[in-house]
Structures are given as C-alpha cells and as structure tokens.
Amino acid sequence: xxxxxxxxxxxxxxxxxxxxxxxxxxxxxxxxxxxxxxxxxxxxxxxxxxxxxxxxxxxxxxxxxxxxxxxxxxxxxxxxxxxxxxxxxxxxxxxxxxxxxxxxxxxxxxxxxxxxxxxxxxxxxxxxxxxxxxxxxxxxxxxxxxxxxxxxxxxxxxxxxxxxxxxxxxxxxxxxxxxxxxxxxxxxxxxxxxxxxxxxxxxxxxxxxxxxxxxxxxxxxxxxxxxxxxxxxxxxxxxxxxxxxxxxxxxxxxxxxxxxxxxxxxxxxxxxxxxxxxxxxxxxxxxxxxxxxxxxxxxxxxxxxxxxxxxxxxxxxxxxxxxxxxxxxxxxxxxxxxxxxxxxxxxxxxxxxxxxxxxxxxxxxxxxxxxxxxxxxxxxxxxxxxxxxxxxxxxxxxxxxxxxxxxxxxxxxxxxxxxxxxxxxxxxxxxxxxxxxxxxxxxxxxxxxxxxxxxxxxxxxxxxxxxxxxxxxxxxxxxxxxxxxxxxxxxxxxxxxxxxxxxxxxxxxxxxxxxxxxxxxxxxxxxxxxxxxxxxxxxx
Numbered sequence: 376x377x378x379x380x381x382x383x384x385x386x387x388x389x390x391x392x393x394x395x396x397x398x399x400x401x402x403x404x405x406x407x408x409x410x411x412x413x414x415x416x417x418x419x420x421x422x423x424x425x426x427x428x429x430x431x432x433x434x435x436x437x438x439x440x441x442x443x444x445x446x447x448x449x450x451x452x453x454x455x456x457x458x459x460x461x462x463x464x465x466x467x468x469x470x471x472x473x474x475x476x477x478x479x480x481x482x483x484x485x486x487x488x489x490x491x492x493x494x495x496x497x498x499x500x501x502x503x504x505x506x507x508x509x510x511x512x513x514x515x516x517x518x519x520x521x522x523x524x525x526x527x528x529x530x531x532x533x534x535x536x537x538x539x540x541x542x543x544x545x546x547x548x549x550x551x552x553x554x555x556x557x558x559x560x561x562x563x564x565x566x567x568x569x570x571x572x573x574x575x576x577x578x579x580x581x582x583x584x585x586x587x588x589x590x591x592x593x594x595x596x597x598x599x600x601x602x603x604x605x606x607x608x609x610x611x612x613x614x615x616x617x618x619x620x621x622x623x624x625x626x627x628x629x630x631x632x633x634x635x636x637x638x639x640x641x642x643x644x645x646x647x648x649x650x651x652x653x654x655x656x657x658x659x660x661x662x663x664x665x666x667x668x669x670x671x672x673x674x675x676x677x678x679x680x681x682x683x684x685x686x687x688x689x690x691x692x693x694x695x696x697x698x699x700x701x702x703x704x705x706x707x708x709x710x711x712x713x714x715x716x717x718x719x720x721x722x723x724x725x726x727x728x729x730x731x732x733x734x735x736x737x738x739x740x741x742x743x744x745x746x747x748x749x750x751x752x753x754x755x756x757x758x759x760x761x762x763x764x765x766x767x768x769x770x771x772x773x774x775x776x777x778x779x780x781x782x783x784x785x786x787x788x789x790x791x792x793x794x795x796x797x798x799x800x801x802x803x804x805x806x807x808x809x810x811x812x813x814x815x816x817x818x819x820x821x822x823x824x825x826x827x828x829x830x831x832x833x834x835x836x837x838x839x840x841x842x843x844x845x846x847x848x849x850x851x852x853x854x855x856x857x858x859x860x861x862x863x864x865x866x867x868x869x870x871x872x873x874x875x876x877x878x879x880x881x882x883x884x885x886x887x888x889x890x891x892x893x894x895x896x897x898x899x900x901x902x903x904x905x906x907x908x909x910x911x912x913x914x915x
Contacts, residue, residue, distance in 0.1 A: 538602070568583070581622060
C-alpha cells in the first residue's frame with residue numbers, strides 16, 4: 376500500500392510538472408494548437424481554394440482588425456467571417472468634430488478578474504479629433520467608457536502599444552507655433568505630449584511633455600515601445616531612454632480616472648470635460664541615456680539573440696545598405712553588412728522576423744533572404760550572419776532589345792537592362808507572417824500594360840518551401856497603395872485608388888473543388904450586386 380501511495384505521489388508530481396510546462400493533454404491551449412495544426416494541413420491541400428466571396432467600395436479608408444472590417448471612419452463594422460457580409464453595427468454619419476483619428480483593438484487578458492462584464496469581450500479604443508478617448512464595444516459600437524484627454528492646445532492624434540494589450544500610449548501631433556507667432560519671436564519649448572494608460576481595466580498612469588529644453592532642439596519624433604522611450608532627431612540620431620524609470624522618477628502624484636483632483640489651483644474630475652488629465656509627470660532633467668545610434672532616416676531596429684540592432688549608415692549614398700551590430704558593444708557582426716545592390720524605384724527593406732526566432736528578413740524586388748545569427752566557429756564571442764534560406768521570384772534574366780533603323784537603312788540595336796522592380800517582371804511587394812499557422816506569406820505582382828496580376832504564396836516558415844499559391848482575381852495596379860491580410864482561413868485585400876477611392880476584396884477558404892475551380896479566374900467569375908444597410912456589395 377505504501378508503494379502504491381509513493382507511485383501515486385510520483386505520478387501527481389509528474390502531472391504537475393507537465394502542466395507547468397504546458398503539456399497537460401486536456402488543456403485548452405493544447406486543443407487549440409491541434410486545431411490550428413489541422414487547419415494548416417487543410418489550407419495547404421491542393422483541393423482547398425480561396426474564393427472571393429464579396430467586395431465593397433468606400434470613399435473613406437478601410438481598416439481591418441481580427442475578423443472585423445471598419446468603414447466610414449469606424450462608423451460601420453462588418454464581420455468578415457460570414458460568406459455574406461454581415462453588418463455588426465452601422466452608426467449615423469459623424470460630424471467633423473467627432474472624426475476618429477486612430478484606433479486600437481483591445482482583447483480580454485487571460486487569467487485576470489476584471490471589474491465589468493464588458494471587459495471580457497473585445498473592444499475598440501478610438502481617439503477623436505476633439506481629444507476624446509472612447510472605448511467601444513467591438514460587436515455593437517456602444518460607448519463603454521469616455522475619457523477627455525486635454526484642451527485643444529494638445530492635438531492628440533496617435534495610438535500605439537508600449538506593451539501589447541497591457542500599456543497604451545496616446546501621442547500628440549508635433550506642437551508647432553503659427554508662422555505669425557514665430558515671426559513675433561514667441562518661443563515654444565514643448566514638442567510632443569504623451570498620455571499613458573494601463574488597459575482592461577482602463578486606468579490612467581500619467582501625462583508628460585517632451586520638451587526641447589530637456590531633449591534638445593532638433594527632435595523630430597518620439598515613440599514608446601517595450602518600456603523604451605525612443606527620441607529621433609533631424610540629423611538621423613536615435614536615442615533610447617528607460618521609459619519605466621522616467622515614470623517612476625518624475626511622477627509627482629498618481630491619479631485615478633473619475634476621481635476629483637486639486638492640481639495647480641484647479642479642481643476637476645480626472646478624465647472629465649473640461650479638465651481632462653493632469654500633467655503629473657514632469658521631466659526636470661535629462662534622463663540617463665541607455666543607447667544612441669546614428670542612422671539614415673532614423674531607421675533603427677532591435678532584435679535577435681543575442682541582442683543586435685540594424686541601421687543604415689547616415690549618408691544618402693548608403694541607402695539600401697544595412698549594418699547588423701551587437702547591442703552589447705556595437706561590434707559589426709561577421710557578414711553584418713547586407714546590400715542587395717538593387718537598381719529599383721522602391722528600396723529593399725529589412726526587419727527582424729516577428730516569429731521571435733531571432734532571424735532577419737531582407738526583402739528585395741526579386742529576392743527574399745531569411746538570415747540567422749549564429750556563433751562564429753572557434754570564436755563564441757563573435758556572431759556571424761548566415762543565410763537560412765532564400766526565395767527567388769519567377770522571372771527570366773532577359774535583356775530587352777530595341778531595334779531602330781537609321782535614315783541610311785542601317786539597323787541599330789540598343790541594349791538596356793530593366794529596373795529590378797520593373798512591373799513587367801514578377802516583383803515581391805508584401806511579406807508577412809501568420810503566427811497562429813506558422814506560415815510565411817508573400818505577395819508577388821506582374822503587370823503587363825494596364826493589367827496587373829498578383830498571387831499570394833504560403834510558405835513553410837522554417838525552410839521557405841512553397842505550400843500553397845492563391846491567385847487574386849482583381850487587377851493589381853502597382854501605382855496604387857495595397858494592403859493584404861492573411862488571417863487563418865481568410866485573405867483580405869484593401870486597395871487605395873486615386874481620388875480617395877478604396878476597395879476591399881474578401882477571400883475565404885473553401886474545400887469544394889468544383890466551386891473553387893469555377894472562381895479561380897476573373898474571366899469565369901460572375902458578379903452579382905446586392906445592397907445591405909445602404910451599402911452596395913459585389914458577390915461572386
């Protein structure tokens with residue numbers, strides 16, 4: 376019996392240990408991962424197609440967030456999950472004073488007790504032109520919370536995450552004096568205003584000024600990310616400061632939303648009109664500098680393991696040249712200079728892979744290089760950049776010939792090389808990562824005359840192997856602005872045409888081979904027009 380008890384205790388300990396490491400077989404996360412694995416297999420099957428189920432057009436920008444399409448300045452929300460457009464809510468047209476400047480989607484944190492039942496459902500934080508911060512229900516558009524930020528002297532315009540789904544930053548436009556005031560010799564020292572909030576439940580942390588007396592005269596922009604205050608300067612300099620340390624060192628007094636406050640001779644309610652939020656963080660001295668670097672156009676990224684950063688040397692002749700250096704000692708990695716030597720209208724771009732693998736993605740017109748950081752053999756203190764895999768566009772290395780005949784009848788052949796991103800050759804336009812399915816997605820475009828054709832490829836994230844190709848039915852004009860979203864079983868293409876005309880094309884995964892084949896080419900697709908909620912949709 377004692378032996379049985381000992382064996383039972385051992386099994387319980389093993390179970391607890393496995394649970395702690397995420398190996399509990401009945402855990403919801405395990406089931407979710409299995410379901411996503413099955414979805415990936417189905418998606419990559421040859422018989423699986425993506426059908427353009429509906430299309431809509433708008434005279435205002437179109438936004439997409441987690442299965443929801445927003446139109447008319449967030450006044451109309453459409454579910455992209457159903458095969459037919461389902462309008463979740465449609466609000467009356469808002470006035471110019473109620474215009475929404477920016478928005479962020481809030482999702483319920485796991486494992487936390489929240490004060491209101493509405494906090495457990497997705498909501499949308501929006502910033503209006505009159506400095507109101509509103510939290511709306513993502514499904515109904517109902518206003519759940521309303522916070523007044525500040526008077527019109529602070530023109531708040533941007534929302535961003537410091538820590539995703541945890542801490543949010545509201546940033547103003549750059550504070551500039553009118554020309555008449557500058558001519559009169561009036562000085563303006565405050566460049567930007569920042570308001571910081573904890574989310575779900577929404578709580579006020581503090582408001583502060585970015586002052587040129589503290590940070591210098593040539594500041595052009597600021598950002599907050601992962602607890603770091605990033606300050607950018609006109610000469611290409613980028614400086615990093617510990618934002619958490621700034622909050623702790625320079626906060627004069629904490630305040631709670633909805634509570635009465637006495638501040639600088641004023642009495643009001645925090646977050647209510649007309650007082651708004653107090654400037655309870657006053658930076659009186661230059662904070663300790665964590666790091667600084669000089670880079671062309673302030674382009675600066677940190678990532679990898681061990682930590683590295685990517686910059687472009689701060690001279691125009693180095694545009695398109697990227698240096699990968701150690702954050703620890705600024706040492707250039709072995710093979711750390713990446714230069715595709717592109718001859719193109721649009722430059723190549725580089726960034727750390729969002730899959731947290733520490734790899735780097737470098738995208739050129741006809742080549743995608745996935746790079747990895749690894750220790751140099753026989754020298755563990757040095758890191759080298761090596762190719763993990765490459766993806767090459769489907770194009771022929773041809774040289775165009777132009778034949779002319781002179782007046783004397785002599786034939787002259789002129790040879791010239793096309794640009795690397797010439798629209799008549801297949802060119803990479805978008806590279807993205809679907810984290811839930813662990814797939815790399817690429818959009819490549821070829822344009823012959825006025826008709827451009829694009830295809831979306833799904834590739835193995837580990838090795839770059841092509842698993843699935845989807846041809847987009849609509850013509851793709853390379854002179855327009857495009858966004859493509861791949862979200863599990865959904866593909867969304869948003870296009871901006873001249874004169875503020877926007878189009879949204881929704882593709883959904885279908886496993887019916889016959890139906891998929893019927894809609895695989897634009898010639899066979901028959902379009903039907905329907906009206907819902909006063910909006911016209913095209914069905915195929």
